[in-house]
Amino acid sequence: MVIVGAGLAxxxxxxxLRKLDSAVPIQLVTRDHGDFYxxxxxxxxxxxxxxxxxxxxTAAATMAQNLGITLCAHTTVTSIDAxxxxxxxxxxxxxxxxxYRQLVLATGANPIRIPMRGDAAQAIQSVNHLDDFRRFHAELTALPVRVGGQPHRVLVIGAGLIGCEFANDLAQAGYAVHVVDPASGPMAALLPPAVGEQLRRALEALGVVWHWGVTVQTLQGAATGAHRYVGTLSDGTSVEADAVLSAVGLRADTALAILAGLSCDRGVLVDAQLQTSAPxxxxxxxxxxxASAGGRTLPYVMPIMNAARALAATLSGTPTDLVFPLMPVAxxxxxxxxxxxxPHPDTQGVWTQDPATEGLLDGGAWRFVDADGAQRGFVLTGKQCSKRMEWSKATAP
Ligand SMILES: Cc1cc2nc3c(=O)[nH]c(=O)nc-3n(C[C@H](O)[C@H](O)[C@H](O)COP(=O)(O)OP(=O)(O)OC[C@H]3O[C@@H](n4cnc5c(N)ncnc54)[C@H](O)[C@@H]3O)c2cc1C
Structure with a gap:
């Protein structure tokens, strides 16, 4: 059995697999180091x-030894002949x-690159792997101390989930953070507007500066001024920064699968037993x-844990359909x-706040109800997050 990749999946x-079969020879091939994080x-x-x-x-070699597999690190799979x-x-x-007799593709996703003009466009970083983070961390920690101890400034492109998490983290670590997004509030695609507004204010209180309804058009090296780069936004304003992080989303890595002639759409298409179009x-x-998620990609931890369990059963001789439970993301x-x-993006419905949480200062709860009155999603904030289990039980997957 050959597995391509060394991420969580x-x-x-x-x-x-090892819980079900301690003997089957497994070879794991990955273009990175393979260390577990x-x-x-x-x-x-x-x-x-x-x-x-x-x-x-856990270091890759230790993982391989503990699980009794052969590890081929720093090795790229360039083609598959199914x-x-x-x-x-x-x-x-x-x-x-x-x-191989059985092959598992776990090649992950790649950060989306937005077209950018300017002589510093190549300085924009994105973080999807540990090595990306190593580069980003090295860039920030190597910045020379500024006159008067002023904080260094990071420009984050994108106010989605990853952009907001980095904005919070960098602001908490003492960086001055500016975030640019064409939407009108944070995580606009995921959160009811009232929660987006609360998050906007909470991050603003940490010092985050938002630029809504605009995109970054060019990034130039700054000849003068207090910071290294200057970004020009689509409304003509300028934002200076010492580092720039792009967090505009990920796209499934289907390169290998497409080359092999496997059916792909927004990701590698898999049936309920996670088999691609090639046996x-x-x-x-x-x-x-x-297929088990209504044709969605699900780039989160919990779907991977569920998918890996079902796949291991299938690979070890018990064909098992993957059924996703409701999987809230923290x-x-x-x-x-x-x-x-x-909720599934195709579901029509409305967000309403649970009246029991209206006026509470330490958190709130919102439910997404479809046209038939069924609860199809929810959002909890602050202390209400501890009620995730009971809200999950009340929600149709
Ligand atoms: C900053 C960040 C924070 C996140 N936070 C959360 C969170 O709080 N909660 C949550 O649920 N999810 C979170 N996620 C998402 C979650 O971490 C991912 O869904 C998950 O880690 C993806 O794992 P993967 O194994 O599918 O892909 P990856 O981790 O991307 O692994 C892909 C592997 O494939 C290898 N590879 C690719 N192509 C080849 C090739 N041709 N040959 C050989 N090897 C190849 C790569 O080297 C890599 O080892 C976060 C993601 C990011 C980026």
Missing amino acids: AWTTVRE AKPTLSNAFGQKRSPDHLVT ATQTLTVEHGGKKEDLP GVYALGDCAQY IKTPALPITVAA
Whole structure:
């Protein structure tokens, strides 16, 4: 069995498989180091003063030894021949063929790059892997101390979930943070407007400066001024910054699957048993688009845990349909803790606040109700986040 990738999806699949089958030979091929870390910690590490090295919980070699697998780190799968069940891999400039009986694609996603003009456009960073975070962390920690001890400024492009988490984390760590987004409030696609407004104010209280309804058009090196770069926004205003982080979203990494002729849409299409359009080839994690989720991609931790369990059962001889439970996501914005169980994007309905929480200063609860009166999603804030279990029970998945 060959697994491509060494993120949460790959390692969790191996762990679940080993619970069911201690003997099947498993080879894990990954283009990165393979070290195990929890990706969600990347967006709250600055506030906790955790360096990139401290985020690694288990080294790749130890993972491989404990789970009894063969690890091929720093090795890229360049093609898949599903007819002959062979992979081509590249390591250190050398290519080699690798046969498989069952293949699991866990190739994750890539940050979306927005077109940007200006001589400093290449300085824009995004953080989706530990190595990205290493680069971003190195850039910020290498900045020379500013005159008068003024804080360094970070420009965050995108006020979605990851942008807001980084804005909170960097502001908490003492950076001056500016956030630019074409929407009119934070996480506009995910939150009811009233909660977005609370989050806006909570982050503003930490010093975050928002630029709504605009995009960054150019990024230039600053010839003069207090900061290294100057961004020009679509309304003509300028924002100076010492570092720029793009958090405008992720796109499933389907490159390998497309090359192999597998059916792909917004992700690698998988059926209820996580099989792709090629027999014996499976996919899960950020790269997958799940039939079991009504054709959605689900780039979060809980879907991966559920998918890995079902896949391990199928791979070890018990074909198992994946059934996703309701999977609320805890958003790591300590300025306003939020738990979201988002309704399916196609569901028509309205958000209303639970009257029992109206006027409470320490948190609130909102339910999304569809046209038939069924609760299809919810958002909890502050202290109400502790009621996630009871709200989950009351919500149709
Ligand atoms: C900053 C941040 C914070 C987050 N916070 C949360 C959170 O709080 N809660 C939550 O639920 N979710 C969160 N998420 C999402 C969650 O972390 C991801 O859904 C999950 O980690 C994705 O795991 P994965 O294994 O599918 O992909 P990845 O971790 O991206 O792993 C992909 C692997 O595939 C390898 N690979 C790709 N192509 C090839 C190839 N051709 N050959 C060999 N190897 C290849 C890569 O090297 C990598 O090892 C967060 C994400 C980010 C970026």
